[in-house]
Amino acid sequence: MSKTDWSLVEEWDNKYILRTFSTQDEYQTVPIESTEGDYLVMPDGTRLLDFFNQLYCVNTGQRNKKINDAIKKALDRYGYVWDTFTTDYKAKAAKLIMEDILGEEDWPGKIRFVSTGSEANETALFLARLYKNRPNVITREYGFHGWTGGASTLTRIKGVRSGITETEEDTTPRHIPGRNDGTIAVAPSPNCMRCSLGHTYGSCHDKETGELACVTYTRRMIENKGPEQVAGIVTEVTQGAGSVKPPKEYIPQIRKMTKDLDILWIVDEVLTGFGRTGNWFNYQEYGVEPDIMTMAKGISSSTIPAGAVIVNKEIAEFMDQYRWETVSTYSGHPIAMAAVCANIEYMIEENLIEKADETGQYIGKRLNELKEKHPTVGLVAGSGVLWIVELVKDEQNRPFIPLDRNTSHEVDPSSYPINIVNAKAMEKGVLIGGFVPNTLRIGCSLNTSKEDVDKMIDALDYALDHLDKVAEDMQTKEKVVE
Ligand SMILES: Cc1ncc(COP(=O)(O)O)c(/C=N/[C@H](C)c2ccccc2)c1O
Numbered sequence: 001m002s003k004t005d006w007s008l009v010e011e012w013d014n015k016y017i018l019r020t021f022s023t024q025d026e027y028q029t030v031p032i033e034s035t036e037g038d039y040l041v042m043p044d045g046t047r048l049l050d051f052f053n054q055l056y057c058v059n060t061g062q063r064n065k066k067i068n069d070a071i072k073k074a075l076d077r078y079g080y081v082w083d084t085f086t087t088d089y090k091a092k093a094a095k096l097i098m099e100d101i102l103g104e105e106d107w108p109g110k111i112r113f114v115s116t117g118s119e120a121n122e123t124a125l126f127l128a129r130l131y132k133n134r135p136n137v138i139t140r141e142y143g144f145h146g147w148t149g150g151a152s153t154l155t156r157i158k159g160v161r162s163g164i165t166e167t168e169e170d171t172t173p174r175h176i177p178g179r180n181d182g183t184i185a186v187a188p189s190p191n192c193m194r195c196s197l198g199h200t201y202g203s204c205h206d207k208e209t210g211e212l213a214c215v216t217y218t219r220r221m222i223e224n225k226g227p228e229q230v231a232g233i234v235t236e237v238t239q240g241a242g243s244v245k246p247p248k249e250y251i252p253q254i255r256k257m258t259k260d261l262d263i264l265w266i267v268d269e270v271l272t273g274f275g276r277t278g279n280w281f282n283y284q285e286y287g288v289e290p291d292i293m294t295m296a297k298g299i300s301s302s303t304i305p306a307g308a309v310i311v312n313k314e315i316a317e318f319m320d321q322y323r324w325e326t327v328s329t330y331s332g333h334p335i336a337m338a339a340v341c342a343n344i345e346y347m348i349e350e351n352l353i354e355k356a357d358e359t360g361q362y363i364g365k366r367l368n369e370l371k372e373k374h375p376t377v378g379l380v381a382g383s384g385v386l387w388i389v390e391l392v393k394d395e396q397n398r399p400f401i402p403l404d405r406n407t408s409h410e411v412d413p414s415s416y417p418i419n420i421v422n423a424k425a426m427e428k429g430v431l432i433g434g435f436v437p438n439t440l441r442i443g444c445s446l447n448t449s450k451e452d453v454d455k456m457i458d459a460l461d462y463a464l465d466h467l468d469k470v471a472e473d474m475q476t477k478e479k480v481v482e
Pocket residue numbers: 055056115116117118119121144145146147236240241268269270271272296297435
């Protein structure tokens with residue numbers, strides 16, 4: 001094979017590709033020549049240990065042999081047929097999800113395959129509004145549900161709404177004009193450490209019902225709009241990009257609220273699904289069942305794009321009566337379905353869900369050791385191979401970047417603590433970071449080794465030593481100003 005001319009690759013990349021999250025001038029090329037397990041390999045042979053797991057989506061590790069072999073075998077038989085045709089791969093993928101994974105639960109009715117998480121959430125929005133024949137949908141602060149038309153109206157992290165921001169500080173971001181048609185309402189996030197309602201966990205429960213203040217606020221919002229006007233509420237169980245793990249009673253209380261008000265609970269498991277949090281799906285940690293569930297990412301470990309929506313039995317029976325006039329070119333693509341089948345079979349054969357849970361116990365133990373050592377670690381929370389580390393600048397747990405999850409690049413991103421940590425960890429060949437300025441979002445494949453967890457911890461320890469000094473300097477400067 002001819003040796004790749006990476007200088008030419010870099011020239012073409014810089015000349016023709018529209019950038020994300022940086023201006024063209026800011027863009028720093030990070031060439032990746034190949035990938036393996038939890039590592040990215042650069043053209044010069046540098047191996048980067050990826051504790052983003054890309055976008056928390058390579059659940060069975062890079063270039064999983066079982067999945068790759070299955071794709072090659074499928075290519076001997078298929079190019080492509082569209083969703084109206086039946087293939088063994090699509091039928092088997094449905095069976096594996098509906099029976100082998102969810103067979104002990106009573107709620108699942110039917111499944112529709114799509115290609116991405118955004119498309120899964122677009123589809124869920126259609127189905128909820130069609131089934132309830134109501135226009136309004138509730139989302140939450142800091143939710144991330146995709147970047148396409150409808151899904152992006154559900155996405156409420158300020159800095160990830162596909163808008164554009166200038167490099168000068170304190171400039172106003174330009175969000176996409178005319179995107180919100182008024183049918184979306186935003187409920188509080190269960191972010192106890194930075195409660196938008198000003199409460200403190202432990203003293204925010206209703207004295208009679210025990211309901212959390214954020215759940216009661218959400219309930220009142222829906223009552224005020226009229227539940228008969230609301231199709232449902234879309235939630236991640238643990239907010240992925242928004243980096244919020246809720247208190248244990250939040251999800252069960254949200255589920256009770258949806259039943260009280262007769263609205264649908266649409267759970268977005270795009271990022272948390274397929275073992276990421278130590279269960280097949282994150283909602284299972286709370287002993288509740290959704291009406292609609294969306295998934296993508298880990299469904300194929302991102303080897304080939306795939307997603308899906310599962311509706312409960314009542315919605316499935318309703319939809320079976322009608323000709324549902326939707327079509328998407330790649331839904332149920334046979335090669336993607338072959339990857340989904342191999343991915344799920346590998347997870348079952350290797351007991352990866354249990355392994356992710358065990359790995360999560362170890363990651364949590366190691367991260368809490370760092371919390372004891374470093375004053376800039378204000379909170380560690382997570383399960384499986386999805387963890388958050390809240391970075392704080394003082395003993396009052398104040399954030400380095402005051403706007404926190406409502407930051408949209410108002411200040412130079414290089415001053416974000418996540419980027420300070422990222423730069424220092426990179427010196428040790430480890431990729432760690434996040435997507436909201438004060439919170440590390442740590443993830444890896446379900447079959448990560450203990451040695452690689454230790455390598456990540458060592459790099460994070462090294463980076464936090466530096467961040468501790470940054471915080472000390474900030475406090476010294478603040479004292480001088482006072
Ligand atoms: C809960 C959830 N739902 C839907 C989507 C949309 O899926 P897609 O991209 O259309 O396949 C995503 C995507 N995550 C993005 C890429 C992300 C993840 C971590 C940090 C920042 C961004 C998601 O996390």
